[in-house]
């Protein structure tokens with residue numbers, strides 16, 4: 001029997017909430033093995049992302065309603081998913097949510113289990129009582145529940161950006177991520193945009209880059225435009241990192257942390273006789289880099305090697321590279337729209353342990369840069385520990401490096417550092433710093 005959109009969503013949520021799986025990987029696996037129509041896939045996606053995103057808020061709604069201990073594994077995810085529909089999906093009538101919860105409880109529960117009665121009772125009680133929130137006098141607790149972020153993260157954002165901006169940042173992270181594509185610079189941009197228009201994607205130019213288009217719907221990876229390498233899926237802020245370099249075309253470039261290769265192919269598009277050496281600590285992930293390069297028609301510019309960038313100076317003989325990109329492993333706090341569970345899995349301690357890895361990578365690759373060469377450091381996080389503090393520490397221990405201003409297609413950085421918060425342009429949160437090695 002083919003599974004329904006809600007059954008797929010529930011089994012995915014069980015894996016994410018009970019087994020700690022990643023939302024995007026789990027959901028893709030479930031959807032790829034399903035026979036759902038595009039509309040049903042959209043519903044399953046909405047249910048999974050929405051429930052994970054609002055987990056703290058939804059959990060709070062159960063306050064006072066749980067009279068018995070929930071033992072069956074499916075029941076807690078089912079309650080959260082049903083509450084999400086009751087509260088956020090206006091087009092689905094309450095009656096339908098209750099009926100569907102009933103069916104799912106019977107499908108996922110043990111034989112003779114009373115799970116469906118428990119679910120029904122709790123959901124009916126919620127409908128009678130309505131949404132509850134903590135008292136506003138405690139802003140941290142209030143915002144934590146209202147926007148569904150752990151209290152440490154709310155406190156962290158307030159400490160760095162104040163209460164008003166924090167509210168905007170949190171709200172912005174709860175908005176739906178845009179469908180953003182970067183158009184290959186090797187192809188005719190007008191033609192690609194026309195192709196997108198014909199397919200109903202209604203492309204609009206990004207505020208951050210003239211090479212990036214925002215689409216009105218998903219599913220572009222199914223099109224020939226994607227398959228033929230006319231475009232690639234990349235966030236508008238992420239697309240700025242490579243633009244921070246000024247390419248001549250004949251350079252040897254090192255991409256120290258390359259997988260899945262979004263920025264590697266972008267570098268390669270800028271090269272004529274030059275090559276990009278793409279490293280990643282995980283051999284398996286390099287397959288994605290090679291696939292991406294092949295699809296985007298730049299395989300001849302790529303050398304891929306499984307290397308721990310913290311040991312990169314053992315693999316290369318000296319100052320071999322004119323440009324180096326360190327798009328470092330990071331907490332990913334800038335990606336909260338696309339990977340909502342990051343807010344629950346990362347802790348403040350992680351920021352400092354990641355900082356250590358980031359500095360280690362920078363230190364080891366910095367020996368491989370030619371004099372007057374450019375080093376770009378970027379992260380998809382907005383934490384100071386992994387961004388500005390890394391820059392400060394790196395400069396303190398590498399006095400021959402200095403920050404240099406850079407100009408992108410639509411914005412510029414005079415300080416050599418650029419931090420993009422998620423509420424500024426509705427993009428992912430990103431950080432870019434550009435250094436030069438003095439001659």
Ligand SMILES: C[S@@+](CC[C@H](N)C(=O)[O-])C[C@H]1O[C@@H](n2cnc3c(N)ncnc32)[C@H](O)[C@@H]1O
Nearest residue numbers: 257258259260261262263280281308309327329
């Ligand atoms: C932020 S992702 C890079 C994204 C990539 N630049 C892109 O645009 O598609 C960081 C990558 O660093 C890799 N990584 C983590 N630790 C590493 C290390 N010590 N050396 C090299 N790569 C590492 C991870 O496997 C991951 O693929």
